[in-house]
Amino acid sequence: MGGMEFEQFARWDREHVWHAFTQMQEYEPWLIVRAEGCELIDVQGRRWLDGVSSLWCNIHGHNHPKLNRAICDQLEKVAHVTSLGMGNLPAAELAYRLVQLAPPGLEHVFFSGDGACAVEAALKIAFQYWQQCHPSRPSKTRFVAFEDAYHGDTLGAASVGGVARFHALFRPLLFEVFRLPVPDSYRRPKGMSLEEAAGWYLEQLERLLRSRHQEIAAVIIEPLMQCAAGMVRHPPGFLAAARRITQQYDVLLIADEVAVGFGRTGTMFACQQENVAPDILCLGKGLTAGYLPMSATLVTDDIYQAFLGDYGSGRMFYHGHTYAGNPLAAAVALASLEIFEEEHVLEQLPPKCRRLEEHLARIAELPVVGDVRQCGLMAGIELVKDKVTGEPFAWHERVGWQVCQRAKQRNVFLRPLGSVIVIMPPLAIRHEQIDQLMEAVYEAIEEFTRQTAL
Numbered sequence: 001m002g003g004m005e006f007e008q009f010a011r012w013d014r015e016h017v018w019h020a021f022t023q024m025q026e027y028e029p030w031l032i033v034r035a036e037g038c039e040l041i042d043v044q045g046r047r048w049l050d051g052v053s054s055l056w057c058n059i060h061g062h063n064h065p066k067l068n069r070a071i072c073d074q075l076e077k078v079a080h081v082t083s084l085g086m087g088n089l090p091a092a093e094l095a096y097r098l099v100q101l102a103p104p105g106l107e108h109v110f111f112s113g114d115g116a117c118a119v120e121a122a123l124k125i126a127f128q129y130w131q132q133c134h135p136s137r138p139s140k141t142r143f144v145a146f147e148d149a150y151h152g153d154t155l156g157a158a159s160v161g162g163v164a165r166f167h168a169l170f171r172p173l174l175f176e177v178f179r180l181p182v183p184d185s186y187r188r189p190k191g192m193s194l195e196e197a198a199g200w201y202l203e204q205l206e207r208l209l210r211s212r213h214q215e216i217a218a219v220i221i222e223p224l225m226q227c228a229a230g231m232v233r234h235p236p237g238f239l240a241a242a243r244r245i246t247q248q249y250d251v252l253l254i255a256d257e258v259a260v261g262f263g264r265t266g267t268m269f270a271c272q273q274e275n276v277a278p279d280i281l282c283l284g285k286g287l288t289a290g291y292l293p294m295s296a297t298l299v300t301d302d303i304y305q306a307f308l309g310d311y312g313s314g315r316m317f318y319h320g321h322t323y324a325g326n327p328l329a330a331a332v333a334l335a336s337l338e339i340f341e342e343e344h345v346l347e348q349l350p351p352k353c354r355r356l357e358e359h360l361a362r363i364a365e366l367p368v369v370g371d372v373r374q375c376g377l378m379a380g381i382e383l384v385k386d387k388v389t390g391e392p393f394a395w396h397e398r399v400g401w402q403v404c405q406r407a408k409q410r411n412v413f414l415r416p417l418g419s420v421i422v423i424m425p426p427l428a429i430r431h432e433q434i435d436q437l438m439e440a441v442y443e444a445i446e447e448f449t450r451q452t453a454l
Contacts, residue, residue, distance in 0.1 A: 006043045010029035034063070035063055036063050038425060038428060040062070049433060053290065053425060054290055056424050057288075058426050059262055059290060059427050059428070060339050060427065071332050075328065078327055090334060091111060094330040094334050095111075097337055101269075103277035106299065108301065108304040111321075114294075115258030116154045122218075122256075123156045123160065123218075124156070125317065133306040141215065141217055142176075144205070145179060146226070148232060151220065153167075159174040159175045160220050178216065182229060183235060184197075185197070185235050186370075194235055195235075205219070205245055210249065218251060219252070219254065221242065221253070221256065223269075223270035224265055225260055230380060230418060231417070232373075233374075254280040255276070255281050255282065257281060258295065260378070261285070263349065264378050267346065268340070279303060280298065282296075287333050289335075289339070351431070352434060356374065356377060359439075367387055368387070369445065378423065380421070381423070381445070383403065383421070403445055404416050421445075423437070
C-alpha cells in the first residue's frame, strides 16, 4: 500500500470511525490489513504478536485455512436466513454440538449476535421463567451480581455489571441489583487467608439468598476469572459452593462464559473445572473462533418447558435478533469445534500453560508487580505502587497503558485493564511465541520502572 493511499485510509479512520472504548481526541490510526496465525500485519507490513487474541475471541489463529474454507463453502449455499419461524442446517448442527459439549442438563440453545446479547437474553429468560413456571413465582424478579463484574454494555447486561467507570454515567437507565463483594483471591478482606476469604465470600452469598431468595430470580457469575474486572481470580471451589447455595435456595445460576469459554481456562468451559452445571450458560467471543459475530444462551429443559404453550397463551420468548443463528457464523463455529478435535487443542494446552506460568513467576519478582494470576492460557499482571501493601495506581495514571506502549515497541500488541496487563493469546500460540510475548512484557515493565524511578 502506497504512502498516499495509506494516508487516505488513515484519515477516513480518524475522521469517520468512532472506535469503542477509545478517547477519539487522542486516537492515532493504526490499520491492520492482514493477519497470519498469531500475528497482525499493518499497512506498512510490520508484524505484531496478538497478545490478546483480538479482544479475547481469536482461538486458532488468524487466517486459518479450515475456518476460511467453512465460510466460503457455506457462502455458496446461503449467507443468511432469519431464525424467526425457520432454521438452517449449520445452526441446527451447531446447537446439537453445543448441547453435547456443555455441562449436563443444558438442552436448548438461543442464538444472538454477541456476548452482551447472550447475557441480555439470559436475564430476560430467567425473569420470564419465574412468571410462567408451574407454580409461578412472580415475586422472583431481582438479580444478584458481583462487584467489578462485566457482562456487556446493553442496558440489562450493564445493570448486572459492576465496573463503575464503564457504566456509572448510565446509572439512571439501569435496574437495581443485589451486589456482592467480588470474590478476589488477591485483594481479599484484611487479615484473611485465601481459605478464610473464600468462606467469607460464600457467607455473604448464603446470607443474602437465605433472607431474600423469594425475590431473586438468578445469580449471574463469570466462572473462575472476572476478566474485565482486571483478571480477578476467584478462590478455588467458590464456583462449586455458589452452585450448591443457589440450588439450596431455588435461585437460578447464570454462568457468563463469554470470555472464559472455549478452552481459555484449559477445559472447554470454565464450569467444568469445578463440575458445575448452571441453569443458563452464556457463550460468545470464541464461539466462532473470532471470525464472525455470534453468541449463544443455553438453558435447561425445565426452563425451556415454561415457554411452551399454544399461540394464545403468550408464553413464547418475545426476544430476538436479525442475524441470530446466521448460517455463515454457525458454519465457522462448527469448523472451530472440529479444529479442537483434529488439532487436539485442549490436549496441547497444559505445556503452554506451564510455559506461561514460568514466565509469570519471573515477572512476579519485579518490584512494581503486586500480583500475577493465571487460569489456563489467560493471565493478569497487576502493577502496584507498593508491593508490600498492594497500594494501587490510580486509574488516570494509565500505568498499564504505558507498559503496553513499551511492549508495542517490541512488536507485541496488548491492551490493559487499568493497571493490569492482560495476557490472553490465541490458544494456537507456539512456545517460542509465548517466550516472545512474555519477554516483551518483562522488558516493558522493567523499562517503565526504571524510567519512572519507581
